[in-house]
Amino acid sequence: MQSSSELFPVALMSAEFRNDLTEDVYRLKPGNSPDGTVELALTRLGRSGYEGARGVPVILLHGSFSNRRFWYSPKAIGLGAHLARGGFDVWIAEMRGHGLSPRNQQYKGNRVSDYARYDLPAIGAFVREQAGQAAHWIGHSLGGTTLTAALGGQYLDEQHVASVALFGSQVSRVYWPLKVPPVEWGGRILLKRFAHISGSRLKRGPEDEPIGLVLESMRWHGLFGRFGDKQSDWWAGLAAVKVPVLAVSAEGDFQDPPWACHKLLKQFGSATREYLCLGSKSGFADNFGHVEMLVSKPAQRDVWPLVEHWLLNQSLPAALQMALEPN
Helix, strand or coil: CCCCCCCEEEEEEEEECCEEEEEEEEECCCCCCCCCCCEEEEEEEECCCCCCCCCCEEEECCCCCCCCCCCCCCCCCCCHHHHHHHHEEEEEEEEHHHHHHHHCHHHHCCCCCHHHHHHHHHHHHHHHHHHHEEEEEEEHHHHHHHHHHHCCCCCCCCCCCCEEEEEECCCCCHHHHHHHHHHHHHHHHHHHCCCCEHHHCCCCCCCCCEHHHHHHHHCCCCCCCCCCCCCCCCCCEEEECCCCCEEEEECCCCCCCCCHHHHHHHHCCCCCEEEEEEEHHHHHCCHHHHCCCCCCCHHHHHHHHHHHHHHHHHHHHHHHHCCCCEE
């Protein structure tokens, strides 16, 4: 099949109608990482009958143990579908070994640093090639952390990023046992025996996560750990990021607490930084949880319109300004 891109081989795997939406699934083979078997699935959603009138591009990144279905269900319900119906050019990425992205040869060793250094830049470049402009990026949980790593490491820049929205994403929560070297070393020795962590077995989600990602996270949170890899200090690099950033947390999120999400936002050097904690203290009827902040009936009613407003204006509605913490 002829490539859909001049950047690297891209195949259109399917083109379907999903109710009132079109769904095109591409498979990218960037060939830019040490593992040449990496292939990435990228789903494009649009409105049926408006194929030639695509709007502002938006790239959605799922969190751990998840896939594209976090953003839209088989019945075409979800934030991704909502944005597509609103006229946005929606692209939903799936990380290595998740959803329609096949497991690469070195799957066991996949890390956030691989996603950030190789995969997100390839996705951003392809979407820019297709859309003719830089995309807005939205990441949930690990998806937001990966996006943050790509920005802090300067693997993504303003050429490929128009704005960033991070939902339930942070890197500052302390895991005290990992600060004890023997505990961390013992954990590493034990975990290296496995290829992956099962999301279904742990009831965390439909996908598995490679053990390399878990070991990387343990290093970040170790005694002398930092958010970065051997080559780059991503945390320090965020001070040089200038694109508009929105950070959203939830009062009922005990996995990625609000204070840590806010701390991540404050590390960005962007002139436009906005923070919102979803919950009763900000005037919401629901305190939301880690997943419910984007996938729930209350989110559909209260959060999705805020996301749409942010994408159009790089600001939240004026009525919510009192809920924002000082930058």
